[in-house]
Amino acid sequence: MVERRPVLTFFSHLILVIGAVIVMFPVVVALIGSTQTAEQITSSHPLSLVPGNNLFNTYKLALLGGKTASGSTIAPALPMLWVSLVVALVITIGKIAISLLSAFAIVYFRFPARNLVFWMIFVTLMLPVEVRIGPTYQVVSDLGMLNTYAGLTVPLIASATATFLFRQFFLTVPDELVEAARMDGAGPMRFFFDVLLPLSRTSIAALFVIQFIYGWNQYLWPLLVTTSEDMYPVVLGIKRAIFGEVYVEWNVVMATSILAMLPPALVVILMQKWFVKGLVDTEK
Template identity: 75%
Template sequence: MIEKRPLATLLSHLVLVLGVLVIVFPVWLTFVASTHTAEEIAQGRPMSIWPGSHLLDTYGLALFGGQTSAGSTVPPALPMMGISLVSALVIALGKIAISLLSAFAIVYFRFPLRGLVFWMIFVTLMLPVEVRIGPTYEVVSQLGMLNSYAGLTVPLIASATATFLFRQFFLTVPDELVEAARIDGAGPLRFFKDVLLPLSTTSIAALFVIQFIYGWNQYLWPLLVTTDEGMYPIVMGIKRLIAGEAYTEWNVVMATAMLAMLPPALVVIFMQKWFVKGLVDSEK
């Protein structure tokens, strides 16, 4: 029986409302700034917290590029968003595919030093990115993968975390399913495709959301492997807008930042049900 405690309920709702305000208010200010002109933002008095009248002009300039009223050149955000989208999809799908196959091999195949192989994969979680980024860049450079989609994505598609999560899930699959598949004449790949993949749907969805956001927000690695402005992802594009000109068009910067937030937000919104279910199922 659940006891009704009005004071506790009120307090919990106040905490939730405060948390929402802390998260939403900076986003709202970013949106408001994107609807004003750069002169209105740079003026001495505080900026209005209500939207201005330049929404379509600013977002059109941010998406397709062009010249501002101050004479600054704004690069188009649309191609950069396309690069980020391709990179995020390849990283997310690549991490899931490789992790599924590696976890399947570790759990269901018997080979020498199987446990050692798993722990070697798991230990890579203890290595910070800065330790691996130098040698990885050297390999990518020697292979001629700079300024390419392969250079942006291939070094990032291995995931020890996803391998560990899928391994733990596969260990909970009853042995009776393996025996039933073997009796029916199903080989390893048939068992993987017809049994394990359908059971892993929610876990795959949860990991896809996490890995897509991870790939979309990449900044340090693209900063190293891209010198051609035509291969800049959207996160680097925002930084380029801030540091590229002597006079910063803050309204365009804020509009580009809002555009950069849309794809990850849409992925979370449309896959929220699967994401939550995957997290809950993985805890059982």
């Protein structure tokens, strides 16, 4: 029987509330700032936490772009959000598909140096894109993939982490399932699609959330391989809005930041149940 301690419960909840307030405060400030004008933000020190009446105009300007009252030119965030969405989905789906197939081959196929191949894949965890960025950029440039979706996504698709996680999951699948599928005349791919994929759905969902956020928040690699504004993801758009103009339209920057947070937040909220289950569930 679990003993209930009201004092301990109170302090644990208090710590959680304080932590939530600390985490959410910058988001609240950005949301309130996006409802004000740039003049209101720059003229009040500290920033007023009273919502303004410029919400519609600010978000319209952030999404569609245009000229501001100060003469600054705002690049539309809508195309950048689309680029970020495509990049995040391609990276996520590509990582999961390749990792599933590579883990399936390593676990269920017998070929020479099978373990060596796995450890060679695993060692690439020590070589993130920041380390191999020079040679990777040279290859992408030589292949004419600059300013393309392929250049933004293909170098980031391979994932040793996902391959490792799926391998560990496949190793826990009972051998009886493999024998039953073989007795029923199922080939390797039939076993993969009819047995392994349904069993892996929670792991796939958890990895989808993680990899989608990873792809959405890419900054360094797009900064190198994109020189055309129509291929900028939204993270680069925020950076450009801050450092590309003499006068920063902070209300538009904050509105764009809020818009950039919505898709990953929506993915986490919609897939929260599957995400948690994929991380903690061990039932097969």
